[in-house]
Structures are given as structure tokens and as C-alpha cells.
Amino acid sequence: MKYSILSHEEAVKIYYDLPYIYELTKGKKKLIVFGAGHIADPSHIQYKKFRDLFKKLKPDAVFVESWSNEKDWSDFKSENDIIKVGGESTWLVYCAQKNKIPAFSWDLPYDKEIKLLLEKYSKKLIFAKYILRNIPYLNKYKLETQLQNRINQFRNASNWKGFDYSIDNLKKIHYSLFKKEIDFSNHKFYLMAPYPFKNDSILNKISRDASIERDKHGVKTILGSFKKYNKIIAIMGSTHAVMQEPAYKDYFN
Numbered sequence: 001m002k003y004s005i006l007s008h009e010e011a012v013k014i015y016y017d018l019p020y021i022y023e024l025t026k027g028k029k030k031l032i033v034f035g036a037g038h039i040a041d042p043s044h045i046q047y048k049k050f051r052d053l054f055k056k057l058k059p060d061a062v063f064v065e066s067w068s069n070e071k072d073w074s075d076f077k078s079e080n081d082i083i084k085v086g087g088e089s090t091w092l093v094y095c096a097q098k099n100k101i102p103a104f105s106w107d108l109p110y111d112k113e114i115k116l117l118l119e120k121y122s123k124k125l126i127f128a129k130y131i132l133r134n135i136p137y138l139n140k141y142k143l144e145t146q147l148q149n150r151i152n153q154f155r156n157a158s159n160w161k162g163f164d165y166s167i168d169n170l171k172k173i174h175y176s177l178f179k180k181e182i183d184f185s186n187h188k189f190y191l192m193a194p195y196p197f198k199n200d201s202i203l204n205k206i207s208r209d210a211s212i213e214r215d216k217h218g219v220k221t222i223l224g225s226f227k228k229y230n231k232i233i234a235i236m237g238s239t240h241a242v243m244q245e246p247a248y249k250d251y252f253n
Contacts, residue, residue: 003219004246008196008208011243019046020238021053022245024252028230031222031248032057035241036088042080047091050235051079054095060229062096062103063222064089065236069096069103092235104225106218106234110157116213121206123163128173129206130154133194136187143184177201215240219247 006014020035034050068090074097076082082094096103108116117126134150144167155165174182178201183189192198196207222234236244 003216004250005212005215005219006243006246008211008243011239012197014242016238016242018238019049020241021049022241022248023053024248026252029226029252030057030231031226031252032059032233033241033245033248034088034092034233034235035238036235038087038237040084040087042083046088047079047083050088050092051095054092054233057231057233058099059096059101059231059233061225061232062092062101063106063218063225063232063234064092064103065105065107065218065240066090067105067107068093069105073097088235092233104221106221106236108214108217111159112217113210113213114158117206117210120209121202123158123160124169124173125202125206126158127154127163127165128170128177129194129203129210131170132174132182132190132203135182135184135190138184140184177203211240211243215243219244223248223251 016035018035018037022033022035024031024033032053034046034053036046036050037044039046066089068086071093073082073086073090073094076085076094079091079094083091093103095101114126114130131147131151131154134147138146147167147170151165151167151170171182174180178193193201194203194207196204196211198204218234218236218240222232225232
């Protein structure tokens with residue numbers, strides 16, 4: 001089935017407030033989408049709005065971005081604590097677990113995402129896209145140890161026989177792309193290099209394609225769940241919510 005998902009070019013033209021929330025109803029079926037900022041501040045207004053709608057709907061199931069649903073968070077003492085640790089997706093899983101509501105991920109599994117990109121891009125480019133985006137989030141101490149840990153996670157997901165997963169190879173690929181050495185202090189550069197709304201390098205395009213594949217998988221997963229559940233809440237970054245919205249409206253209309 002083909003879903004009406006917006007392109008990044010279309011989505012960037014849409015102005016919306018944060019959080020971006022919409023509710024859709026068709027007979028007994030109801031979907032509320034929480035378009036969130038990736039914000040780990042419990043005092044942010046989005047959490048009050050999400051909390052009120054969660055209590056109002058009393059969902060049969062929830063769907064989250066990421067794979068936080070695979071862990072038991074019920075031991076945390078408060079919603080504030082869970083938000084500080086894991087942000088909006090983990091918070092929703094926590095609420096679901098406390099209320100004995102099933103929680104699932106709508107996200108595309110890491111290994112499947114990589115395989116889909118491999119149909120269009122080289123292993124070197126995919127490797128660079130997934131590893132370089134981590135640089136802004138590395139602690140300044142033991143940088144290369146942390147970077148190698150991220151590479152190991154990528155290696156486990158991609159499992160490419162004969163591929164050079166070393167930091168030295170990453171540096172070579174980086175130089176071939178940007179004609180300069182890796183600069184671990186230039187966080188802005190590595191935030192923008194794989195940012196899907198930019199067009200500065202091939203990594204931006206790879207990120208756009210990865211994002212679209214995730215959205216397609218998310219829509220298919222959430223809409224497919226209405227075979228079993230009537231009332232669903234899905235939480236995701238606000239851009240995903242905007243891009244997926246036309247597909248949900250098609251279904252509910």
C-alpha cells in the first residue's frame with residue numbers, strides 16, 4: 001500500500017507550534033499523535049498537554065519512536081525522573097507500563113534501515129552517515145573510545161563481511177567527503193552534515209531517505225495495529241508527525 005507521506009521539501013513549508021498534536025476518529029477507532037520536541041525537561045508545556053490527553057483517551061496501546069518499549073521502566077519513582085532520563089518516548093512507555101497498556105515501537109529496526117539504504121548508497125557513505133552524527137554527543141574525555149563503541153553498535157547492525165570498521169577508515173572517508181580532518185569540537189558541523197533539511201552533502205540526502213523509510217514503516221505499523229486496537233496514541237518527533245499526518249487522514253477519511 002502506498003502512503004501519502006510528505007516530502008521534506010513539503011514539510012519544511014508548514015508552520016506549526018510545538019507540540020504538534022492531532023486527533024483523528026472513525027467509528028470506534030481513534031488515533032492521537034503527539035508531535036514532540038526531543039526535550040528532556042519535565043516542566044516543558046508539551047508534557048502537560050500529553051499527560052492530559054493520555055488520561056482523556058485511556059488508550060488501548062501506545063506506539064513510540066525508538067525502542068524504549070523493550071525495557072521495564074516501572075521502577076522509576078516519578079514521571080519527572082523518567083523524562084530527565086529518556087525524554088518523551090520513554091515517558092509514554094512509562095505511563096503505559098504503569099497503566100498495564102501495551103507499548104510498541106513504530107520505528108524501523110536499525111538493521112533493516114541500513115539494508116534499505118544499501119540499495120542506493122555505498123557502505124562507506126552509510127557508515128559515515130551513522131557514525132559522524134554521534135560526534136556532538138560524545139564526552140570530550142576518551143573521545144575515540146566512545147566513538148569506537150558507536151562503531152561497534154553499527155557493526156553489529158550492519159554485519160558487512162570484509163568492511164573496515166576502524167576509526168582510521170572513518171577518517172579517510174571523512175576527508176574524501178569534506179576535504180578536511182575530523183574536528184571533534186565542531187558540533188554544529190556534525191549536527192548539520194546529516195541533517196535531512198540541508199543540502200550541503202550526500203549525507204543530508206541519505207538522512208532524508210532514511211527518514212522517509214522510517215515514516216513509511218511507522219504509518220504501516222500504526223495503521224496495521226487498528227486490526228487489534230481501537231484507541232491508539234503515537235508519539236514521535238514533530239517533523240515525523242507532520243510528514244505522516246496525510247497518511248492517517250487518508251485512512252480516517
